[in-house]
Structures are given as structure tokens and as C-alpha cells.
Amino acid sequence: MLDLRSDTVTQPTLGMRRAIAEAAVGDEQKREDPTVSELQRRVAELLGHEAAVFVPTATMANQIALKLHSRPGDVLLAEETSHVLVYEYGGAAAHAGLITHGLTGVGGRIAPGQIRDAATPSTKIADQRATVLSLENTHNNAGGRVWPLHELEDVVATARELELAVHLDGARLLNAAVALGVGPATFASRFDTVTLCLSKGLGCPLGALLAGSEDLIERAWREKHLFGGAMRQAGIVAAAGVYALDHNVDRLADDHARARRLAETLADAGMAIDLDRVETNFVQVDLAPLGLDRAAALSALRDVGVGLSATILPTVIRAVTHLEITDEDIERAAELIPRALGIDARVATG
Numbered sequence: 001m002l003d004l005r006s007d008t009v010t011q012p013t014l015g016m017r018r019a020i021a022e023a024a025v026g027d028e029q030k031r032e033d034p035t036v037s038e039l040q041r042r043v044a045e046l047l048g049h050e051a052a053v054f055v056p057t058a059t060m061a062n063q064i065a066l067k068l069h070s071r072p073g074d075v076l077l078a079e080e081t082s083h084v085l086v087y088e089y090g091g092a093a094a095h096a097g098l099i100t101h102g103l104t105g106v107g108g109r110i111a112p113g114q115i116r117d118a119a120t121p122s123t124k125i126a127d128q129r130a131t132v133l134s135l136e137n138t139h140n141n142a143g144g145r146v147w148p149l150h151e152l153e154d155v156v157a158t159a160r161e162l163e164l165a166v167h168l169d170g171a172r173l174l175n176a177a178v179a180l181g182v183g184p185a186t187f188a189s190r191f192d193t194v195t196l197c198l199s200k201g202l203g204c205p206l207g208a209l210l211a212g213s214e215d216l217i218e219r220a221w222r223e224k225h226l227f228g229g230a231m232r233q234a235g236i237v238a239a240a241g242v243y244a245l246d247h248n249v250d251r252l253a254d255d256h257a258r259a260r261r262l263a264e265t266l267a268d269a270g271m272a273i274d275l276d277r278v279e280t281n282f283v284q285v286d287l288a289p290l291g292l293d294r295a296a297a298l299s300a301l302r303d304v305g306v307g308l309s310a311t312i313l314p315t316v317i318r319a320v321t322h323l324e325i326t327d328e329d330i331e332r333a334a335e336l337i338p339r340a341l342g343i344d345a346r347v348a349t350g
């Protein structure tokens with residue numbers, strides 16, 4: 001199948017498998033794994049932070065971060081469709097005892113005024129208040145949208161003024177950095193804590209990191225253990241991360257170019273795609289104008305050998321490019337998708 005469901009579907013490449021096979025390993029729980037230590041050092045430096053800790057998933061990194069910044073009964077502010085609010089099984093409440101307050105975003109982004117309003121205590125319980133703000137860049141449910149730097153700076157400055165801790169769910173932050181043409185530390189360093197995921201565009205089988213100050217990351221080690229995430233010879237997977245930093249970062253620009261090419265070709269074929277929203281490796285297709293049911297559309301696509309996936313919006317499906325998708329795959333997808341959905345490109349463009 002031409003699998004465009006997500007950038008999480010990639011298999012480790014031969015080069016990555018070799019790096020895994022040859023990894024120097026040790027007891028990570030005792031902080032003796034040299035490859036984990038190297039990965040942590042490199043990611044901390046890349047993101048402009050003092051330290052980083054390796055964890056199995058980005059969800060765990062986010063959950064640890066939220067615990068570091070709050071006490072049970074505090075309020076978490078985040079865009080209402082962000083991953084921490086909708087896809088982490090209520091972990092913010094279950095693990096940190098947080099009250100979650102979702103703010104309506106535009107393109108996954110929220111504005112300083114919204115944060116200011118939401119952070120003002122509205123209850124008679126004086127210290128039940130917002131203590132942490134979580135932002136997402138790129139924003140998954142918005143379709144891989146990127147925060148413009150000045151907007152991010154304004155929001156973080158507002159949070160600082162309101163004495164909120166700020167966490168970045170940067171599972172795909174390297175896509176954002178590549179799209180903006182800046183080093184990742186340009187924006188990642190502004191946050192108290194930052195999650196980076198290895199198993200998305202970077203192509204690793206698993207793994208994520210949480211970066212922050214020495215103090216916060218020291219506390220994160222303890223939380224990681226509490227989550228059952230303290231590992232042993234974890235260098236076997238951290239090696240994939242080190243390999244990905246060397247080989248799979250700059251090439252994210254190719255994924256973005258391919259997503260754009262696919263979006264433009266599908267739009268030319270008459271499909272409802274907002275090209276302004278294609279900023280990274282996601283292409284969102286609105287089925288509403290076609291009057292097609294989502295499940296039927298995904299099934300018709302599967303039948304011709306193309307995998308797309310559902311989004312949080314009931315009429316929108318998405319195609320996501322990644323390191324296994326070639327230029328030829330894009331040409332093929334651009335031909336198969338309209339055909340499977342009953343659109344005759346010759347008529348639409350003619």
C-alpha cells in the first residue's frame with residue numbers, strides 16, 4: 001500500500017538498522033548507556049536547553065512535563081484540539097490531577113488575549129488557577145500548521161507575564177523549524193520544557209525526548225521512573241535517534257515539497273484543499289463538497305492501494321508524507337486519489 005496515513009508508519013532504513021545493531025549500550029536506568037547519553041546531549045543542544053531525557057513516547061514526555069509544572073487541582077491551558085487534550089486519554093487529569101481548559105484556536109494557534117482571559121481566576125477558590133500552558137508546533141489536528149515566530153513569542157511572553165510555565169509539544173518541531181528556515185532552538189529555547197518525538201518524520205521505530213533546565217530534567221528522571229519508563233539497554237533504540245539527527249532532519253524539506261506537490265495536483269483535479277494550510281507534510285482533503293462519507297472514501301482509497309486517514313474533523317481526511325514516500329509515489333497518489341473518489345481530473349481541469 002502507498003501508505004500516506006501518517007509519518008509514524010515508517011520502517012527503520014538499512015542505515016538506521018545498522019546503527020541500531022552497532023550501538024554501544026549500558027544500563028540506562030543507572031545513566032550508564034553511552035548512546036542514550038549522547039542522544040540526550042545532542043537534543044538538549046539542538047533545542048537550546050541545558051538537558052534532555054530519553055523516554056519511550058512523546059505522550060510520556062508530555063505527561064511528565066505537565067506533572068513538573070503543576071500540582072493537582074491546577075489548570076492546564078491548551079488549544080482545544082491539541083494532542084495533550086484529545087489524544088492522551090485524559091492523562092493530564094489522570095497523572096497530574098490537572099483541570100484542562102481548552103481554548104479555541106485558529107490553525108492550532110491561540111492568542112495572548114485568550115490566555116490572559118483564561119488565566120484570570122474566575123472561581124472563588126483563590127489558588128485554583130492556571131499554572132501551565134501547552135502549545136503544539138507543528139499542530140497535528142490543524143494539519144501540520146506552523147506557528148509564526150512572532151506569534152509564538154507574543155504568546156510565550158504573555159504566559160511569562162502571567163507566571164505560567166510553558167511547555168511545547170514539539171513532537172514535530174523539526175518540521176516547524178525546517179518550514180520556517182530557522183534552527184529549532186530559535187523557538188524551542190523559549191519554553192520551560194520541550195517534547196521532541198523521534199518516531200514521526202525522523203523515521204525512528206520509537207522514542208522521544210523531553211528537554212529543559214538541569215533542575216527540571218533531574219525531576220523528569222524521577223517522573224519517568226514513576227511512569228515505568230526507566231529502561232535498561234535503551235541505547236539500542238537511542239542509536240536510531242542519533243542516526244536520525246545525522247541523516248533525517250534536512251530531508252524533512254523533501255517531505256514538505258512532496259506534500260505541496262500532492263496538494264497542488266489534487267487541487268488542480270478539483271478537490272477541496274486549502275493550499276495556504278499546507279505548510280509542512282500534511283495535506284488535508286475536505287470531502288464535504290464531494291458529498292462523500294469519510295469511511296466510504298477511506299475504504300475506496302484503500303481498494304486502489306492508497307492509505308489516507310481520518311482527522312478530528314468528520315469530513316476531512318489527510319495524506320501525510322514521510323521518508324518512504326518518493327516523487328513517483330506522489331505522482332501515483334495524485335492520479336489514484338481523485339480516481340478513487342470519483343473525480344475525473346480531465347473534466348475538472350478542462
Ligand SMILES: Cc1ncc(COP(=O)(O)O)c(C=O)c1O
Nearest residue numbers: 057058059060083140169171197
Ligand atoms: C503533536 C503530537 N504530540 C504527541 C504525540 C504522541 O506521540 P507518541 O505516539 O510517541 O506518544 C503525537 C502523536 O501523533 C503528536 O502528533
